Amino acid sequence: MTDDAAPHISFATRHRKVLLGGFSVAIFFIAWQATFLFVPFNPLFISKPNLILDSFVEMLFSGDLLHDLAVSGVPFLYGFTAAVVVGVSVGVVMGWRVRVGYALDPLMTVFYASPLVALAPLVIVFFGVGVSGKAIIIFLLSVFPFIFNTAAGVRAIDRLLINVVRSMGGTEKDLYLKVIVPGVLPYIVAGARIAVGRGLIGILVGEFFAASEGIGYAIARFGDLFALDKMFACILAIMIIAVVLTEGIRWAERAAFPWRIGQ
Amino acid sequence: MSESHALKADIAADDDLVTPGRTGWQRFESTLYGAGSIVVLLLVWEIVPHLITISAGTKLFFTTPSQIGGTLWTMFATGTIWKPLGVSASGFSLGLVLAIAVGLPLGVLIGRSRTLNAMFDPFITAFNATPRLVFLPLLMLWFGLGLGSKVVIVFIGALFPILINTYEGVRNTDRVLVNVVRSFGASEWDVARLVVVPNAMPYIIAGLRLAIGRAVLGVVVAEFFGSESGLGVMMVQAAGRYQVAVVFAGLIVFAALSLAMTALVQILENRLSRWRPQHAGNE
Amino acid sequence: MSAYIQGRNVNLTFRPPNRRPVRALQNFDIDVNEGEFLSIVGPSGCGKSTFLNVLLGLAKPDSGDIMLGGKRIEGPGTDRAMVFQEFGLLPWRTVQSNVELGLELKGVATETRREVSQRLIEMVGLVGFETHYPHELSGGMKQRVGLARALATDPDVLLMDEPFAALDAQTRDLMQVELLRIWQEAKKTVLFVTHQIDEAIYLSDRVMVMTKRPGQAKKIFAIDLPRPRDYEMRVTREFNDLKLEIWNELKDEITSR
Structure with missing residues (x-):
């Protein structure tokens, strides 16, 4: 039929979502900047996009920003790695052994539901403000998503698939490589997405308390100094990192586990 | 009623929708283990300071x-x-x-x-x-x-x-x-x-x-x-x-x-x- | 004198965002008499459901006229009601309150609503299930609720969009018997869309075969089988001749691409 011929769909229609999103972001920053044409600008109370951008670029090239990020990154790496190792192991056991699951589920739920960040002052007092104190806070906050998601992933493995692989003469190794790991991995990665956010909170809490360097410390100090353009620049840096990490994991999930789309 | 026959057919089709929940024993067992692990944790936490000697410095950070x-x-x-x-x-x-x-x-x-x-x-x-x-x-x-x-x-x-x-x-x-x-x-x-x-x-x-x-x-x-x-x-x-x-x-x-x-x-x-x-x- | 429902030169094209437009109906004509049971069969996606939506007032044609009892259809109205293929029951409402939905939206008083829903629940054979939620019902029971809900506002025209397609074969047969009984009792004009030629012949006064997309009326068959009809009728010579005739008409539309 003639009307089934591919009609011309304009560029604007096809990329409507991205264009509208970019448009609203642009409007936001322009409005922010333009407000101070009408309202007196008080640099001790608010900053302007152009000043923030200047500070961001300046701190980026002076190396201050990267230094602070690196200082914060080390405990994050330690704490997060420990959370993956401990969380996945505990989760596997909890998911695989029914009785261990019975025993640990309520306990872990209590821990998960408590605002463990409230223990931060104690951790800092006990372990100090260095790498270890921060790493422990990060570990405490980010281990539970791994435990719960891994356990859920193991429980969700279709026992029928195990029998299928066994019946076709599959070995224990086949079982792990072909059924268990592909089944659980998506859950663990989804847990990582949640854990990243909580880990970042851990960094900030640790450094807001008492630190002499690090990105959280920088934000708090620039706040104290009323250097709002620098503070906003650091906030911007954290936002970029947070978005890149979580959206990156989301992207990896879609790329690596296409069969889970829509779940 | 003339349609009572039809109705029965409909309901019979529902039978396979009934899925068994956890049995009573399983529920009891899970509660037992769950509560048990919490009690054990609390007991160990309470008793440990009585079993091992903790240095005065560390004791400052310890509670029961x-x-x-x-x-x-x-x-x-x-x-x-x-x-x-x-x-x-x-x-x-x-x-x-x-x-x-x-x-x-x-x-x-x-x-x-x-x-x-x-x-x-x-x-x-x-x-x-x-x-x-x-x-x-x-x-x-x-x-x-x-x-x-x-x-x-x-x-x-x-x-x-x-x-x-x-x-x-x-x-x-x-x-x-x-x-x-x-x-x-x-x-x-x-x-x-x-x-x-x-x-x-x-x-x-x-x-x-x-x-x-x-x-x-x-x-x-x-x-x-x-x-x-x-x-x-x-x-x-x-x-x-x-x-x-x-x-x-x-x-x-x-x-x-x-x-x-x-x-x-x-x-x-x-x-x-x-x-x-x-x-x-x-x- | 014009027919009770009259469609002339109805055209409708869908324009979904980010996709090419789909022409669903092209110069579609239809005449339905008052009190008639008319079935529409046609290949998948030929626009038969679209036409029901136009009649219901949910879709607006780009051009052409559709009149009901001499009046143009401008939007939804209580003179028409639809029975949906996927039942369309609100899952958070009980059987009774699903049946009362249309009356509620019309602003009918609670006692009157209760009376009407009770009568219809009895009619479709769901007494005792008034306070059940849809998920507690089987497919056949759900569609009984859908039918009762459509009848509750006492519409003149009942639109049925493959209402039994989601049911298993036995339930479907039983529901067809039920539908004929209710139709005879309630005396409505029925437009019934289906994929099944058997079903169309068994239920209808006339069967319309539609072309593939964009949908047009291809041929109309009068079904002169006596009423009341019974199940045995499906194995008679006349029935099977009709079935073959309709199938031959439909076959071209399905096989030619």
Whole structure:
């Protein structure tokens, strides 16, 4: 039929979502900047996009920003790695052994539901403000998503698939490589997405308390100094990192586990 | 009745829908193990200081469940807990109520409109990924120490789970159901009232549950860094004075607050979702 | 004199965002008499459901006229009601309150609503299930609720969009018997869209075969089988001749691409 011929769909229609999103972001920053044409600008109370951008670029090239990020990154790496190792192991056991699951589920739920960040002052007092104190806070906050998601992933493995692989003469190794790991991995990665956010909170809490360097410390100090353009620049840096990490994991999930789309 | 025959055929087809829940023994076993592990943990924690000698320095950082319980008891008996608890609870509830008041309508709006959705999406993605704590120093500058900055940090923490879940729920609205009520001449308002909101309710409740956790977190951190009173302030001061039991007592009160609110939401959910298959059984 | 339902030159094209437009109906004509049971069969996606939506007032044609009892259809109205293929029951409402939905939206008083829903629940054989939720019902029972809900506002025209397609074969047969009984009792004009030629012949006064998309009326068959009809009728010579004739007409539309 003639009307089934591919009609011309304009560029604007096809990329409507991205264009509208970019448009609203642009409007936001322009409005922010333009407000101070009408309202007196008080640099001790608010900053302007152009000043923030200047500070961001300046701190980026002076190396201050990267230094602070690196200082914060080390405990994050330690704490997060420990959370993956401990969380996945505990989760596997909890998911695989029914009785261990019975025993640990309520306990872990209590821990998960408590605002463990409230223990931060104690951790800092006990372990100090260095790498270890921060790493422990990060570990405490980010281990539970791994435990719960891994356990859920193991429980969700279709026992029928195990029998299928066994019946076709599959070995224990086949079982792990072909059924268990592909089944659980998506859950663990989804847990990582949640854990990243909580880990970042851990960094900030640790450094807001008492630190002499690090990105959280920088934000708090620039706040104290009323250097709002620098503070906003650091906030911007954290936002970029947070978005890149979580959206990156989301992207990896879609790329690596296409069969889970829509779940 | 002539159709009684047909009816029986229909009901028979339902038989395979009945799925067995956990048996009584399994439920007993899971409760036993669950409670058991908590009791064992508490006992070990209590006994360890009696079995091994702890150096005086380390002892400063150590407490036992009985000491924590005693501290809690004193705090409630003497009433010293009420003032800081009141301060924390008011910051918590004000922020949460504000988050619901903004998040629900906004979620419905961006769920119903593609244009608004596209325009808000970058902001929601960015703010949801970023730990809201980064804004605390800024908020302290703007709103000062105390209730203002606390309410705002609770608000921005709790807003996004509610907003995003409402949006997801609204977007998942069944087109057929919208057509059904439209075919009876329903207005947009009727569609929202009869289909969109009830359909989104399970999502909203799940969002609310997440929001409670975020809100408690918000209160705790706001009070750690930017307040003069409240439970969090009490805990930081106690940690500085090595009153470890007080820190744990505070943690327990916060956890109880969070659990009580979650239980409230659970009751709400049970009332609202009698129509859902998974709630009809013994799950 | 014009027919009770009259469609002339109805054209409708869907324009989904980010996709090519789909022409669903092209110069579609139809005449339906009052009290008639008319079935529409046609290949998948030929626009038969679209036409029901136009009649219901949910979709607006780009051009052409559709009149009902001498009046143009402008939007949804209580003179028409639809029975949906996927039942379309609100899952958070009980059987009774699903049946009362249309009356509620019309602003009918509670006692009157109760009376009407009770009578219809009895009619479709669901007494005892008033307070059940849809998930507690089987497919056949759900569609009984859908039928009762459509009848509750006492419409003149009943639109049925493959109402039994989601049911298993036995339930479907039973529901057809039920539908004929209710139709005879309630005396409505029925437009019934289906994929099944058997079903169309068994139920209808006339069967319309539609072309593939964009949908047009291809041929109309009068079904002169006596009423009341019974199940045995399906194995008679006349029935099977009709079935073959309709199938031959439909076959070209399905096989030619």
